[in-house]
Amino acid sequence: MSQSEPTPGPLHKTQELSRKTVFRFTVCTVLATLVGWYINALFTFAGNTYGFNNRFTEVAVGHHWFYLVWSNVEVMKAYVIVAIIFTAVIYPIVLLWQKWQVFGRWGVIWRALALCGALYGFFVFRLMLNKPYFGNYSYFDQGWKKFGDWFGAAIQQGFGFFVLYIFPAIAVLVCGLFYLNELRRLMKRRPRLLPWPILGPAAILIGLVVTGHGFIKDEPKPAAGEQVVKKKAKPKNILILASDSFRSDRLSCNGYGRLTSPNIDRIAAEGITFRKCFTPIASTLESLTSMFSSQYPHTHGIQHMFPNKDQVTQANAKAPGLGTILRGHGYDTAVIGDWCACGFKELPMGFEHITVSDFDNFKVYMSEVVYLHHQILPLFFDNRAGHWLFPKLKSFANFMTPDVVTNQVIDRMQERDKDEKPFIIFAFYSCTHLPYRTPRQYAEIWGDPDYKGDHNFELKLNVDEFIGNVDIGNKWEKLPKKDVEQIDALYDGCVRMFDDCVGRIMAELDASGMKDDTIVLITGDHGDDLFEPNVTFGHGLTFNGGDQSNNIPFVLRVPGVENRGRTSDKITRSIDFAPTLLDLAGLPPEPRFEGKSVVPYVKGNADLSLAWYGETSYLFFRRKIPGEEPLFIPAMDETTTIDPEFDFHFVLKDKYQEDVIRTKERCLRTERFKLVYTPGVKGPIYRLFDLAEDKHCEVDVKKKFPAVFDAMKTALVKWRDEHKESTIKEIFMGQDEFGIKPGDLLPAATPVK
Missing domain, CATH: 3.30.1120.10 (Arylsulfatase, C-terminal domain)
Known part of the structure; x- marks a missing residue:
């Protein structure tokens, strides 16, 4: 061989790809993966939609098909954002991997695919641990329980903590260091690109914020000998914390056998608890209208949960509202809640600031059905940033979590603490409402670890049966005892979840120094049937089974009232709340109120001799009375x-x-x-x-x-x-x-x- 000829090397040696090539193939692979997920979601949505068999599905498909299509298009921005995030995480890993092992374009593709699957699996794992009600994850539950059995609860919890918190922190740190190094390399090659005009002022601003200079204003101190003028005492604040379908008999301070409400128990120990408080109607819209107008449903005109526009308009025009009265006396009035509080959009009861979901709307309902089929949304966007990018998520039952409501309540209280304006805040949660969805830590407090039925993390309902079958009760009355016990445990876990929200709010109230200036009322709109004799589930359908559907908590803490920690078995009603709160605030009574102030009970041992009058709401399915044939309406x-x-x-x-x-x-x-x-x-x-x-x-x-x-x-x-x-x-x-x-x-x- 001539010396001038090159020495042949290995025939198939793979050369290291350039950064640009690695990046380009990583992006293409991630985009292809996300497109596949999107197409799969579309086919799943189409299949499930045509699988439903009720009139509302026919209306949605027949008359609102363009809205359904547009909602699916609207979700595409979520896939774009996730593609950017996935690329930002996967690209440095593939690049570093190539430093260790040289590979070609197909190597980039399959590694990027594997990392997409790993990231997706990580977020699914987080979702299954925190919010298992988003899907059927029975396979995961069984594996997770076996993992705990094999290695012990301590290792199981430690592994869960690592996956949920330590691993993502490490990933963010590594990616951050990688891109900082990339920035350093870029600046080294092109020093003129260093953005000093931006970095300099930003560093100064950060320093000012950290030190507080120019942002924290010191209160002027009185000069020596100067008399301090005391501010005029403001009226008492009013804080009402309520949960939908909240049974009075499930509070541990009311004698329940499980410790469901330690935080509410502490409030009860500082106030008075009325164990026989009743709503005149066990349905949210009508009940809350009665609560804040202090009128019976036959007076304010909202007697079922599906009022038309004229009925709502008349109620707004004629019914007195507690919010209206307090606004007239200088109060800041606010309602904060999730999807269960949506009625305040139409019937605000005089409250000025309404921060609630808008669930009672067919278009919102259709949007939720669409969004839930795109699992990318609960995986990546069920957080504050996601709610900002997709405002509709705050209107959905699955996405507006109790923590979001609690954060908003605390933010509102902090604002009022700064401006010292008296307030009434009504915070309304869906914690205890059907189907009793709850994060894993609450579902497992009293749930049977060996339970293998359909109701692991929520009461499973068939939508078609519920809205289209008036005889659905025949099926549910045959529910096995183990299922009833599991549903009971889920409900009690929901009570504890609400109690934790109350604890956070009360801690803030105490830390801010407003506790002794605030009247606190813990209550609900109505109770719930939980398979008592002659009932199954639901509320507002019948008075069978006892008081459970109408008996609601009434725990009242009034600053300055003596003889705390008392319990009263005298009958009170939710229509008595408004006149009682006006009385405690030192304001004159409203003559149109039909309820009575129970301040005599708060201050002593009076006897108002109140009786409770009630009516049922919309009849979803047939009542049963042995030997009788009650009237019923179609589905x-x-x-x-x-x-x-x-x-x-x-x-x-x-x-x-x-x-x-x-x-x-x-x-x-x-x-x-x-x-x-x-x-x-x-x-x-x-x-x-x-x-x-x-x-x-x-x-x-x-x-x-x-x-x-x-x-x-x-x-x-x-x-x-x-x-x-x-x-x-x-x-x-x-x-x-x-x-x-x-x-x-x-x-x-x-x-x-």
């Missing part, structure tokens, strides 16, 4: 429609307005007795229960106590037809109801003071 997808003139809200069709009122049960409860009127196919059905012996209302005693039945029936009909309520003393002619024996007659007439 929801038949009785309601979507009104484009009313912001696409669900509204009750005109032809069913009277039917819904006609099928309502009415109830009158005293300290001992409970009378329930049910409209039946063959005529009215009345049942009387002796709660002292029968808390679940299973035995009708109207024949045993005929005089009690006649007296309570007269009072109930008077309230229903004439809108006039009677006190317990008036109903029983001054006689102590606990002294009434079977067959006793009531006094003909005893003067009532």
